[in-house]
Amino acid sequence: MQMLRNYFKGFGDISSENMDFLLSHCTSLEVPKGTELIKPNQDVDAVYFLEEGFLHYYTYSDFGERVTLKVVEANYCWTMMDSFVNHVPSSDYCVALSSVRLCELKRENYQAIKSKNKELSNFIQSIVEQILSAKVIEANKKSRMTIEQRYLDLLENHTKMVQEVPVQILASLIGTSRETLHRIRRKLAAA
Amino acid sequence: MQMLRNYFKGFGDISSENMDFLLSHCTSLEVPKGTELIKPNQDVDAVYFLEEGFLHYYTYSDFGERVTLKVVEANYCWTMMDSFVNHVPSSDYCVALSSVRLCELKRENYQAIKSKNKELSNFIQSIVEQILSAKVIEANKKSRMTIEQRYLDLLENHTKMVQEVPVQILASLIGTSRETLHRIRRKLAAA
DNA sequence: AAAAAGCTGTGTCATTTGACACACTAACAA
DNA sequence: TTGTTAGTGTGTCAAATGACACAGCTTTTT
The missing domain is CATH 1.10.10 (Arc Repressor Mutant, subunit A)
Incomplete structure (x- = not known):
């Protein structure tokens, strides 16, 4: 969990009570290589933070070709955004490429954190903004x-x-x- | 401004006082074809909503080739994310491809809206989450x-x-x- | 009105790419 | 241990692509 703590710290300052509140709503888990974390039609109701290993996030094109959307590595926060935000079933896959250690933040806990107090809701807001910014930068970089x-x-x-x-x-x-x-x-x- | 009002409505319900507060912090402007809205090294301190026309958001590759990052169309909300969020100067260009009508939301007003009250801060949070989700969907779609x-x-x-x-x-x-x-x-x- | 600049359509040609095929190795399961 | 599956390295060849070149057209500038 230390890794996740440092990850959060990178987004700005926060009181230690709030940090503890945050972390207490995350659970650690380990899955072996080959685990299918997410399959199509599943409802993804959590955000994941990777502490060790690699995840393969992929889908299939209209021609039946497998397309890698992302290789998730350690110290990275990931979820099936569309499914998580809009409560729709995913249409893609996510499989552990190696033995993987990760932290999970369930949607209900995400909501609980946001409504706990002002500092936490601002903190979460700031994280989402920064992740959005990073996504755009990444996509633009790829284009160039x-x-x-x-x-x-x-x-x-x-x-x-x-x-x-x-x-x-x-x-x-x-x-x-x-x-x-x-x-x-x-x-x-x-x- | 009606178009922006409807755009906001699409993200969820909000009291009419709050909607008015929101809109009162946006200003309308029109620029002729060819206007350089944003040049490199500029600090982008606003979010734009396009009501009419097209914007060309582009940059240059290492080989000096011009690369289009986005063509912004009507009913779309856009900014140089990195610059806006992280207060860094932009390195890209944004030029009006036609005569363009747009609304501008300055960073200080964005902050004012977020801190006005709980409904507004939640509303903004929800918009940012949905835009993030949409960006990811768009990037994944392009990959496939x-x-x-x-x-x-x-x-x-x-x-x-x-x-x-x-x-x-x-x-x-x-x-x-x-x-x-x-x-x-x-x-x-x-x- | 004339000149300049920007955009479009199109052909040629060298280069790059993807598809396929096959041998070889590593990892894994029976 | 052996068979099976997944992954890698590599060659050939047809197809797709980018670079270049040039003509015609439209829009903007002088």
Whole structure:
């Protein structure tokens, strides 16, 4: 839970009572590799914070091809946004790529935190705003970069992910085929 | 301002006093085609709601190529998220593609609304959550679709945009060159 | 009105990509 | 232990794409 505490701290100051209140509404859990955290038609009623391991968030295109939407890594907060916010069933998948340790914040606890007091509701508001900002930055960055640049970015900023996540999944994440990613790796190795 | 009122209504119920308070903190403005709303190094301290026309939000890649990040259309709320949330100067551009009518909500007014009362702060929180959800859905949708599907999506759901925005900009928006988009259009016309 | 700038349509051609195929290795389950 | 499944490296080839080039058209500027 220490990791989650530090994650929260990064969003601003908060009294220690409120921090404890926050953390007391989160529960730790561990799941083995291969666990299907989320399947289509499921109602996602929690937000997850990853402490260790990798999650594979993916869906299928109209052509039946599996498309990676996100590889969730440690120290990252994630949920099926649409399902969580709008109470609709998810249409995508989320599977543990490794043994995973995570914290769960249930929707009812999320609501309880928001209505506890002003500091907490402002704190949560600030977190959501910052996550929104980060999402936009991430999407814009992706738009500007070529496939090769995206791979170099992974290498630089998500080294462990590159080492531990299957190449096919990385390829799909950056928007190409595993063969093309392989060509990029070969080229980089030669240089 | 009526359009903005309806936009807000779409996010949930709110007392008419609060709605009026909200709207009284927004100001209407009109800018002619070609206006540079935002230039690099500028500090963006407002959120904009478009009532009419189109905005071109773009940046440049490492290769000096102009990349369209978003074409903002009527009934859409937009800002340079990073700059607005984190008080950092923007590095991108936003230019009016046509004569544009918009509403502006300054950061200080945004704060004033959030702290006015509980209903308003919850209302704003709910809007931010829903916008975040929509952003994620949009990004995921884009990941799943081919260039052609993205164009068909524009045709179907943003007909006016396809008619009024230069093809080069649309091509960049969906992630391809104007030549390739042209090939797609030719193919669709033949069918 | 003339000139300039921006946008569009289109052809050619070299390059990049994806699809397929196959061998090899690692991980896992019976 | 053995069979099975998942993942990787690599080659070939057809198809898709981007870069370039140029002509015609529209809009804006002088």
